[in-house]
Amino acid sequence: MNLIELTKKFPTEDKAYAYFEDNRWSKGVICAHCESTLVSKKQLDGRFKCKTCRKSFSVTTKTHLHQTHIPLQTWLFAFAIVSDAKKGLSALQLQRNLGIAYQTAFDMYHTIRDIMAEEKVELLEDVVEMDETYVGGKPRKPNIKRALTEDGKEYLIERTEEVKSLGFDLSAKKGNTAKVDLGTKRGRGSQKLIPVTGIVQRDGAVIAEVMSSLGAKKLEALVKKHVDLSDSLLITDTYKGYSKIGKIIEHIKIDHSRLYSYNGVNTNTIESFWAIVERGIIGQYHHVSLAYLPKYIVEFCFKYNNRNFDDMFETLVKASMRVKIPKAIIHNPNKPKKAPTKTNNQKKGNLGSKKPKTKPKLPF
């Protein structure tokens, strides 16, 4: 939905409320506390009162937007802007588009990613490809190329002829073509970068998870969790972590040091997903905080898996209305918050230029 349509459809906060209500209670309002259908008419403050348990509630009670202080109209705009940004956008851009404080935009964006994480992907099946990438670090400065001098040209012409006459093959090899280096190092063995493993069904959905390591057991657990073992063919490269995976699933591997594709045996689909992740992270987020990487990955998966649906916006609104709030927050909203405990990633520091924010998450 574009912004003009959005403005026409939701010109007021009341209209936005009504839209969320339709999405949450398509069969009529039920109490958010006891699920009773005996509820009052909507009161002036937008809340309902339950005639069974006597408690009051609103359309956001116990959902991802629980106790939000942000107008629901603003949430709808945020959903539209985020779902329209195919490669993602920065919190700064969201802040500018919505005319809100940076921290608010930052928190809203993370809540939206939590909503995206609600999406359940069915078991992957048929032909599935699996691969890993490493994410993190600041983008490298581009090489500044200077024009070759006449001497330089002469040297190259002479030397290439010399080495060819010695039997070296300098022709371009398949899989060895120059790739644009977007700053994320590909392949295993790189240090301080975070491994992310992905599995994609050809013409289907993708799943990707940030991994603490790439051991065979962890890779196998991921396959067991997400792939229909009895009815699928797994294609990977020749990494040793996959050497025993053939015991649990049909497995075929392709040696990328030799070639990238043979008769359809390739990992091109998952590679193209990594390209989206790389472009998105480098293009939009500039620096990647280790602490938030899983959330960014959730966003890329959600967008990839909804790529064929016209309205990601509606999916987000529906998902935002699912009941999903820790009971502690519901039952005791005034309970003092614990100091945020640092995650291992935060203790280690992040890879980018900014420190990850350790501010406790607001229970929207």
Ligand SMILES: [Zn+2]
């Ligand atoms: Zn009730």
